[in-house]
Amino acid sequence: xxxxxxxxxxxxxxxxxxxxxxxxxxxxxxxxxxxxxxxxxxxxxxxxxxxxxxxxxxxxxxxxxxxxxxxxxxxxxxxxxxxxxxxxxxxxxxxxxxxxxxxxxxxxxxxxxxxxxxxxxxxxxxxxxxxxxxxxxxxxxxxxxxxxxxxxxxxxxxxxxxxxxxxxxxxxxxxxxxxxxxxxxxxxxxxxxxxxxxxxxxxxxxxxxxxxxxxxxxxxxxxxxxxxxxxxxxxxxxxxxxxxxxxxxxxxxxxxxxxxxxxxxxxxxxxxxxx
Amino acid sequence: xxxxxxxxxxxxxxxxxxxxxxxxxxxxxxxxxxxxxxxxxxxxxxxxxxxxxxxxxxxxxxxxxxxxxxxxxxxxxxxxxxxxxxxxxxxxxxxxxxxxxxxxxxxxxxxxxxxxxxxxxxxxxxxxxxxxxxxxxxxxxxxxxxxxxxxxxxxxxxxxxxxxxxxxxxxxxxxxxxxxxxxxxxxxxxxxxxxxxxxxxxxxxxxxxxxxxxxxxxxxxxxxxxxxxxxxxxxxxxxxxxxxxxxxxxxxxxxxxxxxxxxxxxxxxxxxxxx
DNA sequence: TTTGTGTTTTTCATAATGTGAAAAATAATT
DNA sequence: AATTATTTTTCACATTATGAAAAACACAAA
Numbered sequence: 001x002x003x004x005x006x007x008x009x010x011x012x013x014x015x016x017x018x019x020x021x022x023x024x025x026x027x028x029x030x031x032x033x034x035x036x037x038x039x040x041x042x043x044x045x046x047x048x049x050x051x052x053x054x055x056x057x058x059x060x061x062x063x064x065x066x067x068x069x070x071x072x073x074x075x076x077x078x079x080x081x082x083x084x085x086x087x088x089x090x091x092x093x094x095x096x097x098x099x100x101x102x103x104x105x106x107x108x109x110x111x112x113x114x115x116x117x118x119x120x121x122x123x124x125x126x127x128x129x130x131x132x133x134x135x136x137x138x139x140x141x142x143x144x145x146x147x148x149x150x151x152x153x154x155x156x157x158x159x160x161x162x163x164x165x166x167x168x169x170x171x172x173x174x175x176x177x178x179x180x181x182x183x184x185x186x187x188x189x190x191x192x193x194x195x196x197x198x199x200x201x202x203x204x205x206x207x208x209x210x211x212x213x214x215x216x217x218x219x220x221x222x223x224x225x226x227x228x229x230x231x232x233x234x235x236x237x238x239x240x241x242x243x244x245x246x247x248x249x250x251x252x253x254x255x256x257x258x259x260x261x262x263x264x265x266x267x268x269x270x271x272x273x274x275x
Numbered sequence: 276x277x278x279x280x281x282x283x284x285x286x287x288x289x290x291x292x293x294x295x296x297x298x299x300x301x302x303x304x305x306x307x308x309x310x311x312x313x314x315x316x317x318x319x320x321x322x323x324x325x326x327x328x329x330x331x332x333x334x335x336x337x338x339x340x341x342x343x344x345x346x347x348x349x350x351x352x353x354x355x356x357x358x359x360x361x362x363x364x365x366x367x368x369x370x371x372x373x374x375x376x377x378x379x380x381x382x383x384x385x386x387x388x389x390x391x392x393x394x395x396x397x398x399x400x401x402x403x404x405x406x407x408x409x410x411x412x413x414x415x416x417x418x419x420x421x422x423x424x425x426x427x428x429x430x431x432x433x434x435x436x437x438x439x440x441x442x443x444x445x446x447x448x449x450x451x452x453x454x455x456x457x458x459x460x461x462x463x464x465x466x467x468x469x470x471x472x473x474x475x476x477x478x479x480x481x482x483x484x485x486x487x488x489x490x491x492x493x494x495x496x497x498x499x500x501x502x503x504x505x506x507x508x509x510x511x512x513x514x515x516x517x518x519x520x521x522x523x524x525x526x527x528x529x530x531x532x533x534x535x536x537x538x539x540x541x542x543x544x545x546x547x548x549x550x
Numbered sequence: 551t552t553t554g555t556g557t558t559t560t561t562c563a564t565a566a567t568g569t570g571a572a573a574a575a576t577a578a579t580t
Numbered sequence: 581a582a583t584t585a586t587t588t589t590t591c592a593c594a595t596t597a598t599g600a601a602a603a604a605c606a607c608a609a610a
Binding site: 284285286287299300301302319320321331332335339354 | 585586587588589595596597602603604605606607
């Protein structure tokens with residue numbers, strides 16, 4: 001970064017260490033409630049209140065206010081509060097911004113048509129893979145990654161497609177974060193084995209997740225590049241090992257790489273990767 | 276419906292007309308800001324403030340507070356505020372919750388009450404319509420599609436409601452699969468006639484199955500959209516031609532479309548269809 | 551039944567804190 | 581250089597958020 005930051009229009013922000021008092025405390029506490037409700041995947045009033053160590057009365061008012069705008073739903077049957085449709089709708093506007101998702105949509109649909117398997121789109125965020133969208137196969141047996149799911153980099157096709165294009169330093173940093181947690185007997189937990197796998201993926205042009213996260217599921221992923229040739233997203237197909245057999249991987253990899261290349265073009269990226 | 280509703284545990288809510296003061300005003304105003312920011316797809320402080328007719332100082336504090344939790348991002352380059360990743364992450368928890376079928380249930384019940392006819396819910400699977408659920412009319416003569424039933428797309432109201440929102444290529448592909456099998460003298464077997472019928476349905480906003488699958492049965496269906504404005508399901512009413520007469524179709528279509536729109540909202544979808 | 555326990559919702563007094571106006575400090579424009 | 585537009589901070593004041601406790605229920609057991 002440059003030393004002199006590009007500053008905005010009006011009065012400059014106070015770069016003091018003494019915290020400027022321009023945030024709203026009650027709103028912040030309310031957001032804490034909303035996030036907690038999402039993390040715990042719904043709960044009763046008392047559950048939420050005790051989890052946050054806050055007064056039930058306050059949490060109750062926060063929840064009913066959110067409810068008024070549809071940000072949370074209340075299941076009167078079981079007295080359970082949950083994240084509501086409005087939160088999803090507003091939150092989804094985040095995707096529209098980068099326009100990555102919008103542009104990926106038709107490409108993913110074609111990929112699904114060409115391969116018959118569910119197509120996925122994901123990016124890296126905070127050392128994990130964040131799934132942004134998918135187009136589901138029509139087959140009855142299908143992999144399911146709803147948008148918003150996060151997954152470990154080292155045990156995901158898209159994660160490894162992104163990793164294999166990072167320089168060594170960043171690779172090691174990201175991998176060190178997650179400690180290579182073992183999910184299945186096939187998960188690569190040895191750093192050297194992981195590095196070797198990433199080199200292979202880089203040479204091939206696509207990464208493979210062979211039952212490393214879920215037994216019975218394989219995934220083939222390729223990186224998508226931005227204008228600087230940096231891998232900023234991954235596109236993949238995932239399905240059961242019964243359909244994605246080892247000898248079909250090379251066949252399926254081609255449409256995946258094609259789709260990634262198309263998406264790279266669609267977002268104004270450079271298909272000649274940097275480094 | 277019963278008069279005595281199933282009530283929860285604790286103290287009952289005050290059913291007074293005089294608004295109970297258990298919502299938080301400042302939080303509500305803050306949510307108004309967040310929703311507006313999403314609707315206008317991002318904007319500068321002054322844009323948001325003037326759009327809501329609020330003091331810039333207040334809106335500023337709201338935005339910085341949201342920013343603190345990642346619910347909005349600030350692009351210092353262009354001084355533009357936008358919906359952030361945390362809003363997306365939390366909002367996405369909504370999807371993880373209940374299924375389409377559960378959300379549709381109360382809506383379908385209302386639709387049945389309003390029309391007096393059996394209400395149906397279906398999606399596309401493997402080129403066919405898969406019925407996921409229904410709420411039966413009280414009348415003795417009734418259409419019966421038990422959940423799990425599959426039916427040909429081209430001879431079903433829901434099927435045509437889904438088809439009429441696909442692009443031409445997919446339309447032709449799906450239709451080619453089934454070869455437009457003839458079930459009754461009214462079944463549309465000519466591809467051009469089918470395309471014309473689908474265009475009409477698209478323009479109307481609802482599709483009609485006029486004895487095309489079963490003699491003596493008519494069906495009125497409307498599409499349900501996901502967050503991308505893609506038709507992912509259909510909702511319909513079906514009944515005997517003696518009750519669903521040709522001159523009643525337009526009358527019955529309104530509650531059907533209303534129900535579809537409600538379900539779209541309930542699943543976090545976008546009622547402005549894509550394409 | 552009656553009693554007891556664990557809920558959720560409301561009321562109320564009090565103080566915390568959110569609020570707008572205006573000032574301050576910058577960038578863009580003329 | 582002066583003006584305009586915009587963002588951020590300060591400050592005095594009153595709005596309003598807050599927790600404790602009470603009220604009103606459901607549920608379980610005696």
